[in-house]
Amino acid sequence: xxxxxxxxxxxxxxxxxxxxxxxxxxxxxxxxxxxxxxxxxxxxxxxxxxxxxxxxxxxxxxxxxxxxxxxxxxxxxxxxxxxxxxxxxxxxxxxxxxxxxxxxxxxxxxxxxxxxxxxxxxxxxxxxxxxxxxxxxxxxxxxxxxxxxxxxxxxxxxxxxxxxxxxxxxxxxxxxxxxxxxxxxxxxxxxxxxxxxxxxxxxxxxxxxxxxxxxxxxxxxxxxxxxxxxxxxxxxxxxxxxxxxxxxxxxxxxxxxxxxxxxxxxxxxxxxxxxxxxxxxxxxxxxxxxxxxxxxxxxxxxxxxxxxxxxxxxxxxxxxxxxxxxxxxxxxxxxxxxxxxxxxxxxxxxxxxxxxxxxxxxxxxxxxxxxxxxxxxxxxxxxxxxxxxxxxxxxxxxxxxxxxxxxxxxxxxxxxxxxxxxxxxxxxxxxxxxxxxxxxxxxxxxxxxxxxxxxxxxxxxxxxxxxxxxxxxxxxxxxxxxxxxxxxxxxxxxxx
Numbered sequence: 001x002x003x004x005x006x007x008x009x010x011x012x013x014x015x016x017x018x019x020x021x022x023x024x025x026x027x028x029x030x031x032x033x034x035x036x037x038x039x040x041x042x043x044x045x046x047x048x049x050x051x052x053x054x055x056x057x058x059x060x061x062x063x064x065x066x067x068x069x070x071x072x073x074x075x076x077x078x079x080x081x082x083x084x085x086x087x088x089x090x091x092x093x094x095x096x097x098x099x100x101x102x103x104x105x106x107x108x109x110x111x112x113x114x115x116x117x118x119x120x121x122x123x124x125x126x127x128x129x130x131x132x133x134x135x136x137x138x139x140x141x142x143x144x145x146x147x148x149x150x151x152x153x154x155x156x157x158x159x160x161x162x163x164x165x166x167x168x169x170x171x172x173x174x175x176x177x178x179x180x181x182x183x184x185x186x187x188x189x190x191x192x193x194x195x196x197x198x199x200x201x202x203x204x205x206x207x208x209x210x211x212x213x214x215x216x217x218x219x220x221x222x223x224x225x226x227x228x229x230x231x232x233x234x235x236x237x238x239x240x241x242x243x244x245x246x247x248x249x250x251x252x253x254x255x256x257x258x259x260x261x262x263x264x265x266x267x268x269x270x271x272x273x274x275x276x277x278x279x280x281x282x283x284x285x286x287x288x289x290x291x292x293x294x295x296x297x298x299x300x301x302x303x304x305x306x307x308x309x310x311x312x313x314x315x316x317x318x319x320x321x322x323x324x325x326x327x328x329x330x331x332x333x334x335x336x337x338x339x340x341x342x343x344x345x346x347x348x349x350x351x352x353x354x355x356x357x358x359x360x361x362x363x364x365x366x367x368x369x370x371x372x373x374x375x376x377x378x379x380x381x382x383x384x385x386x387x388x389x390x391x392x393x394x395x396x397x398x399x400x401x402x403x404x405x406x407x408x409x410x411x412x413x414x415x416x417x418x419x420x421x422x423x424x425x426x427x428x429x430x431x432x433x434x435x436x437x438x439x440x441x442x443x444x445x446x447x448x449x450x451x452x453x454x455x456x457x458x459x460x461x462x463x464x465x466x467x468x469x470x471x472x473x474x475x476x477x478x479x480x481x482x483x484x485x486x487x488x489x490x491x492x493x494x495x496x
Contacts, residue, residue: 038461055097055100059095071090084128090202091120103252108155108158123143145181150174150176157169159248165225166226176206228463239264292483310357314354328348368397391419394417395417395442397413402457403482406466407460410455417438472484
């Protein structure tokens with residue numbers, strides 16, 4: 001795995017990073033607006049958080065790092081003979097980064113760690129032979145090396161490749177400013193001056209080893225990014241399409257991504273496209289220190305409703321209610337007298353089905369929903385289900401959303417109900433008498449049932465190991481934006 005600075009890109013992509021976290025920063029439309037319904041951007045605060053986190057993880061993962069070299073020097077001294085010195089088992093066991101920064105730009109993403117220090121250990125061995133002395137003289141021991149003022153930098157390219165992210169190393173380098181070598185063991189005081197001649201070779205070996213680790217790490221990271229799923233399962237029936245659309249947009253202080261963001265059937269059920277995208281000129285967070293945000297077009301929510309409608313999941317048989325008397329014709333004898341007269345004291349079912357997909361509309365202040373449904377009143381007589389009437393409903397409601405872990409959950413309430421008789425086998429029905437009963441049934445049965453599912457929410461595009469913290473939710477015309485900080489759990493990232 002590569003040294004610290006490169007790895008911040010892992011989180012950038014695998015977070016599928018988020019919409020606007022800064023005041024008054026524009027979110028521009030995707031270059032393919034008919035395909036992207038979720039805009040994602042990481043602010044400078046988010047980039048710095050990721051960089052610091054992954055620098056620490058990278059350092060922990062690479063040390064101790066043994067340099068795959070042994071440095072040798074031989075010299076022949078006139079009248080004395082040959083001197084041979086070897087430095088081996090050079091191992092970096094500590095790395096400290098004084099400062100670092102990440103800067104996205106038009107040509108790539110630059111990451112620099114400066115003022116970095118490395119602590120190394122190594123073995124040294126000295127041998128001397130001469131015609132004056134018939135035996136070889138040798139000595140050896142350990143040495144400690146302090147590398148000061150090291151700078152590590154690289155420039156990365158990031159592009160869309162068939163819906164995933166392709167990471168490339170455009171440039172990289174490592175520069176060692178100063179090396180201090182201290183010998184231990186043997187007559188080290190005698191050879192200190194000679195061993196200092198190895199400073200340049202040791203510095204080159206350190207630079208080469210770290211540069212190679214950078215290249216290896218980028219290859220692993222690129223493989224990891226391209227292996228990220230293009231769909232996030234929501235349940236047995238639906239997934240969230242998180243394929244990237246076009247290349248990321250890099251500014252001087254942020255990286256923006258566009259993803260599809262729509263719900264799709266896991267069984268590839270054809271979905272009626274009854275939603276359209278309306279682009280917002282801008283979106284902002286009230287707290288400019290937020291690391292990230294996720295901006296969702298209302299088409300995302302409507303795609304979910306259309307999917308479940310086309311897959312025929314929007315049908316319910318209501319045979320139990322808090323006031324069970326309402327599911328017996330005796331309870332309706334003053335509301336629909338002819339029903340009780342024809343089917344006295346028979347049990348009833350309510351067969352509820354949406355007549356078209358529900359429609360969500362998001363404004364600056366709230367979320368509104370309109371639901372069109374048919375309710376068939378069934379009578380159960382001698383074990384036979386007999387449909388007797390059908391009432392069309394138009395339910396208008398409003399909703400609220402909340403963050404549940406890394407899910408966007410919510411709830412709905414009913415604001416208005418209008419009804420009309422669609423057909424009847426028991427004569428005309430007085431709708432003004434039925435409406436209070438239907439309102440009660442919806443409030444006590446349908447709404448709690450819907451909220452039990454909505455409360456769990458659907459997953460936002462956040463990778464395992466990261467959790468939203470102190471999130472705020474902002475409504476704007478046709479969009480919901482989640483602005484948040486994140487925390488990290490050590491169980492999250494594995495690039496081995």
